[in-house]
Amino acid sequence: MTVLDNRVGTEAAEEPADPRDPLVRLGQLLDDGSMRPITPQDKSGAMAVSGRVEGVPVVAFCSDARVQGGAMGSEGCEHIVHAYDVAVRERVPIIGLWHSGGARLAEGVESLHAVGRVFAAMTKASGVVPQISVVVGAAAGGAAYGPALTDIVILSDNGRIFVTGPDVVRSVTGEDIDMASLGGPEPHSKRSGVVHVVTKTEADALLKARELACLLGHQGRVRGSVDEVDFSTLLPENPRRAYDVKPMVSGLLDEPGIELHPKWAPNIVTTLGRLGGRTVGVIANNPMRLGGCLDSASAEKAARFVRMCDAFGVPLIVLVDVPGYLPGVGQEHDGVVRRGAKLLHAFAEASVPRVTLVTRKAYGGAYIAMNSRALGATRVFAWPTAVVAVMGAVAAVRILKRRDLAAAPEEERHALEERLAEEHEKVAGGLERAVDLGVIDEVLDPAKTRGMIAKVIAQATPARGAHGNIPL
Amino acid sequence: MAEVRAEMVANVWKVLVANGDEVTDGDTLVILESMKMEIPVIAEDDGVVTIKVAEGDVVQEGDLIATID
Numbered sequence: 001m002t003v004l005d006n007r008v009g010t011e012a013a014e015e016p017a018d019p020r021d022p023l024v025r026l027g028q029l030l031d032d033g034s035m036r037p038i039t040p041q042d043k044s045g046a047m048a049v050s051g052r053v054e055g056v057p058v059v060a061f062c063s064d065a066r067v068q069g070g071a072m073g074s075e076g077c078e079h080i081v082h083a084y085d086v087a088v089r090e091r092v093p094i095i096g097l098w099h100s101g102g103a104r105l106a107e108g109v110e111s112l113h114a115v116g117r118v119f120a121a122m123t124k125a126s127g128v129v130p131q132i133s134v135v136v137g138a139a140a141g142g143a144a145y146g147p148a149l150t151d152i153v154i155l156s157d158n159g160r161i162f163v164t165g166p167d168v169v170r171s172v173t174g175e176d177i178d179m180a181s182l183g184g185p186e187p188h189s190k191r192s193g194v195v196h197v198v199t200k201t202e203a204d205a206l207l208k209a210r211e212l213a214c215l216l217g218h219q220g221r222v223r224g225s226v227d228e229v230d231f232s233t234l235l236p237e238n239p240r241r242a243y244d245v246k247p248m249v250s251g252l253l254d255e256p257g258i259e260l261h262p263k264w265a266p267n268i269v270t271t272l273g274r275l276g277g278r279t280v281g282v283i284a285n286n287p288m289r290l291g292g293c294l295d296s297a298s299a300e301k302a303a304r305f306v307r308m309c310d311a312f313g314v315p316l317i318v319l320v321d322v323p324g325y326l327p328g329v330g331q332e333h334d335g336v337v338r339r340g341a342k343l344l345h346a347f348a349e350a351s352v353p354r355v356t357l358v359t360r361k362a363y364g365g366a367y368i369a370m371n372s373r374a375l376g377a378t379r380v381f382a383w384p385t386a387v388v389a390v391m392g393a394v395a396a397v398r399i400l401k402r403r404d405l406a407a408a409p410e411e412e413r414h415a416l417e418e419r420l421a422e423e424h425e426k427v428a429g430g431l432e433r434a435v436d437l438g439v440i441d442e443v444l445d446p447a448k449t450r451g452m453i454a455k456v457i458a459q460a461t462p463a464r465g466a467h468g469n470i471p472l
Numbered sequence: 473m474a475e476v477r478a479e480m481v482a483n484v485w486k487v488l489v490a491n492g493d494e495v496t497d498g499d500t501l502v503i504l505e506s507m508k509m510e511i512p513v514i515a516e517d518d519g520v521v522t523i524k525v526a527e528g529d530v531v532q533e534g535d536l537i538a539t540i541d
Contacts, residue, residue: 242511290480291509323507328481330533392508 020070022047022062025097025136029053029060029206038086039079043067045100046076048083050090053210056217059087062097065137070100072142073107077114084121093130093217095209096150098159102141115142122149126468127311130216134209135159135195136202138179148194151308151469152212152260155195156205160184189263193301196260211258215272215279216312222276222458226254231383231446235360239385242287245269248319248359249282252450257282260305265297270305275317276454281309284319285370287360293326294366296339303342304472306350313464315457316354318371324364324391340369342472347375349467353460355453358382358440363391373439379456381444388434393421396428474517476538478531482506487527495521501538504531513537 017024026035030051038059039048045068048061061083063070080096087094103111119142125131126149133147138160147153147161155161162183169175169182181187188195197212199205229251236243249271250256257273267290271282283302285292294302309316325331325340347354347369355378356371367388371377382388390396397420398405408416427433434440444452482504489501495515502513502525515521519540525531 238510240508240510242509287509288512291507291511293480293507323509326480326507328533395508 018066020065020099020137022064022097025062025202025206026051026060028203029095029097029134029209030058031055039082042075044075044079045070045073045104046079048079048086050086050092053095053213054218056214057090057092058095058213058217059083059090059092060095060097063100063137063143065099068101068104068106070098070137070143071102071104071111072100072115072118073104073111074114077111077118080118081121084118084125087129088125091129093132093213094125095132095134095213096146097206098133098135098139098143098147099137100139100143102139102143112142115146118142118146119149122146123468126151126470127465128468130213130312132209132212132216134205135161136205138165138183140165144183148471151216152196153194154197154199154205154208154212155185155188156199156202157185158202159205161188161194191264193261193264193297197258198263208258212272215258215274216314219279219312219314220274220277222278222454224276226276226450226454228447228450231359231449235383235385239360242291244288245284245286245292245319245321249273249284252282252317252319252453253280261301265295265301267292267295268298268302270302272309272314275450275457278454278457279314280317280457281305281314282317282319283371285322285366287321290326292322293324294322294340294343294369295326295331296334296336299336299340299343299369300472303346304469306343306346307465307467307472308469310346310350310352310465311467311469313352313462315352315460316350316371317453317457318354318356318377320356320358320362320367320370321360322362322366322370324366325369340365343369344375347371347377349465350376351463351465353378353457353463355456356380357444357449357453358386358388360385361387361389361392363387363389373441378460379442380440381442381449381452382431382434382440383446383449384431384443386431386443387425388431388440389425389428393425393428394418397421397424400424474519474540475536476501476513476515476540478504478513478533478535478537480506480511480533482511482531484525484527484529484531484537485510487523487525489521489523491522493521495519495540515540 034052131150253273257271485505486503500512
């Protein structure tokens, strides 16, 4: 078998290598000297290799944008399908680098059939091996749906993803828009949710793909004891004050992880990283955005993340500080019931070890959705000041005791409300009650949080869900 | 000019800057109250701020809270 120099063309040839050469791109992705072709180098528009990232074996393929703009014909598609066969057989992550205008026009329906075979191979491999896509140039039509079927999509600054480009959009709808505004980093990171990670350069995009392939392909084990972090300083003193949850997520991990979808549905944070050396997925409400409420987009984002982690056996850590589902006509008509149900389904279905920590409050339906005991959490912890309830105590007594409150003289009403709220909290909202009921296992010292969570994950029976990862 | 808009329905609880103030990226302009939470509205640009709401107002999603020039 041939071993290719990863820096192909830079030293051997006199002319500088074409940066669109698949061997150049794949060479940058893989460990030096690890790349071996598994398909011929031809004019098919795609080629595939096996290799390593940080020593972890992977399969990778790349569009050849030098040939018909990387358009996908039957031969090139067969190369990609072959790459999938190898990755599934060897149970290794597969990374696709995309720069392609979609199906080859000249081949007609034959190329459509071939692209369909790629989609089928991707779907069959879904949940079996981690699939990472890096979009480094324009990826249109079939080349847009290819990445969209995979677990994680990375977009570099020059990457564009759309079903149809600006010209077709203009002729059909009359909308005048450039490629970047239609399918570049801005719309896909903030609005569409198509892309998980955006990077400033192609080299950064390949680096992120390497890190993610390592996290998913070599998960490791929790080793020895982990350092503690005193999280209590990260919560504001005022329980009503919003704060950014990201420092808390980073503090929980050995080093800052990779946040997926950081700008889309930012009211929930989904991050892959390591705790005690073992890959984990962290899901956290972010009170800084929308008060940390769950809404339709955030429920969907979290559900997909839960299902991805479950499919690959990545344990989950769920940090809960949620005031509820976001009320409003917009949300209801947006399908918050249907899309919110995805998160309930994802957690209830998950077989991977999953630890919940209520940091501050967990109210109502959102309490259930955030990996509650009832949905099968492995362990549920709470910090001492946490509140678990159907709603805030004051709001609850305003409903439950509205007659008593209405009957009280106006000047006494406020004091009565406070007293009733305090009583209500003892009966319905206090942590003690939640512990008595068994919906919270243990109240945890914030300064002993990392160790306890790491211990639970280390001791839990490893498991993974037997399902694919449909792009919810 | 950058526009700062409300992410959700909320009451304007506190306005922390005055018209014409110089603000920098990350400054808190206004604190909203919604879903029992105090939610700071943060400047995402540097410049001179014009506040378009008053304490006690109710803002709907998408309403203009401030502009930064």
